[in-house]
């Protein structure tokens with residue numbers, strides 16, 4: 001589009017050049033311009049003949065524009081200017097014409113003013129020419145014509161005032177005036193001739209302009225057709241370019257396809273070459289194999305010959321052997337007959353042996369029955385003896401156990417207490433172990449006074465003693481439960497002295513405490529007694545006494561809210577109300593039960609401060625046994641008690657803390673009530689008053705602490721010098737208990 005505008009502008013800009021005001025010199029310029037036009041046309045024609053010029057359409061356009069616009073430098077015209085300009089010439093031409101006529105009229109008017117009628121002649125004559133010029137004269141005749149005329153006519157206008165004056169004053173005055181008039185007339189005639197010449201010239205120029213306009217129109221038409229041709233050529237070119245691009249891409253695809261095909265063929269060729277190589281290799285191998293086979297065939301032929309010879313030899317040997325086999329078959333038949341005789345004899349012997357085995361089995365069953373009877377009798381005797389031994393040992397026995405120093409206590413500021421142990425041999429001879437606690441203090445004189453405290457108990461366990469060793473001494477008591485004796489084992493000692501460790505122990509089997517070991521042992525023993533006719537039922541309870549109140553550690557819910565009371569029926573049998581009693585059929589249930597009690601104690605500790613060491617825990621195993629063979633029944637109770645820390649009020653750390661104070665007072669009250677009960681029993685006050693009712697603990701343990709029970713107190717001691725004072729207190733309490741003789745234990749057997 002812009003190219004078309006460029007092309008059009010020069011063509012139209014030529015017209016203003018033709019119309020531009022100029023002097024008379026413009027006429028030759030027009031002629032020269034016109035003379036160049038045919039040349040331009042010829043050039044254009046030449047260019048049309050060579051549309052496929054190497055310079056291309058753009059160059060052509062440029063050439064066209066430069067040739068057409070070379071002589072012009074006018075402003076670019078907007079699109080659509082050409083048709084307008086093409087229609088304009090007549091209008092444009094009219095302006096100079098009217099100017100000319102105006103000039104002419106002025107001249108006429110001047111003549112009219114001077115009153116000379118002839119002067120109008122030339123003016124009137126010039127009108128048709130002017131009219132013709134208005135129709136076809138080019139704009140060349142514009143203002144320049146007017147000025148030319150003005151200049152040419154100027155003298156006339158300059159003369160007119162003179163003429164007027166002469167006319168006004170000289171008509172009647174003389175011949176000079178006539179001569180003057182004639183001279184003027186001659187000059188006017190010359191002027192008219194000149195004007196006529198100019199008119200011809202103008203006509204010629206007008207014709208030339210017409211011709212130029214015609215040529216211009218032709219050129220326009222030619223330009224349009226050239227532009228159309230160019231547009232078509234451009235379209236063709238773009239179509240051709242697209243086709244070329246399409247062909248190129250098709251070509252590229254084909255090239256790609258061909259290259260791929262070549263690559264494929266190359267691969268195939270390589271494959272075929274490899275196959276060929278393999279085939280050649282294989283052929284070589286086959287040839288080698290054939291050669292070897294031929295060699296083998298030759299060898300085998302030799303072997304065949306050898307074998308044939310051997311076969312012949314073997315056949316002759318076979319013949320020999322066959323005759324031998326025939327002889328052997330004859331002898332086998334003879335032997336078979338002998339074997340048959342032997343078999344019959346063996347059968348008879350077997351029947352005799354079976355008879356003997358049956359007789360031996362009968363004898364054995366009879367012996368077993370006799371032994372079992374003897375065993376039952378021995379069991380009864382063992383129980384009696386066991387009880388006698390227990391009685392001889394005393395129904396209240398005391399063991400002392402010193403725990404080892406813990407890792408963080410080894411470097412304690414006061415160090416370990418000076419504790420010595422009596423030798424094992426003396427302990428076995430006397431049946432009493434000895435523990436010697438030395439206490440060094442400053443005397444009144446400023447010297448060091450050493451106080452040696454010696455205590456004797458049924459058994460002393462040094463820090464080296466493990467749980468297994470302690471239980472070995474207790475197992476007899478546990479066995480007594482199955483025999484129908486009430487047993488109470490309680491751990492006594494200050495906080496941290498190892499009571500819980502002794503009673504419950506650690507998680508692994510080696511560290512298991514007295515409760516799990518006693519249960520295991522009772523279950524194992526009950527299994528053993530099964531063969532002797534005993535069947536047992538067991539159930540467990542786990543209670544806690546805190547501030548004189550009983551809590552059920554196996555109860556439902558996280559924390560026991562029930563109120564429990566201790567009741568005694570008319571047979572003197574003690575029960576605690578509203579407590580959970582779990583039936584136990586295997587030892588694993590006991591460990592679950594202990595875990596449950598432990599977690600409830602932990603919850604209680606969280607809710608009400610740490611209190612496990614501030615409460616007494618009592619595990620009770622109730623055992624019921626029946627023996628249909630002997631028609632015996634027994635019912636007994638094993639109480640395993642972990643007492644609260646026994647430290648005195650001063651060293652309990654209670655201070656101003658009311659709760660701790662209350663705890664400590666209650667602990668001390670229950671422990672002294674325990675000591676009082678044991679003391680009362682020790683004074684031989686059977687039938688007299690025993691102050692069981694002074695504390696919840698003694699009421700709970702009443703059955704186990706009565707004369708009909710077996711009681712063991714484990715006095716746990718700390719090895720630290722800092723705890724020496726509490727250790728001595730515990731040892732004195734244990735001595736008091738140890739010196740107590742509680743009647744004879746009664747077997748709880750009913751027939």
Ligand SMILES: Nc1ncnc2c1ncn2[C@@H]1O[C@H](COP(=O)(O)OP(=O)(O)OP(=O)(O)O)[C@@H](O)[C@H]1O
Pocket residue numbers: 402403404406493494495496497498499500501502612613614644645716
């Ligand atoms: N014989 C022992 N062998 C190894 N460690 C022991 C032994 N006795 C006690 N301990 C350890 O000593 C620490 C205190 O023991 P334990 O808790 O049994 O004392 P405690 O008297 O029951 O205290 P509390 O009255 O606070 O319950 C525990 O860490 C325990 O594992």
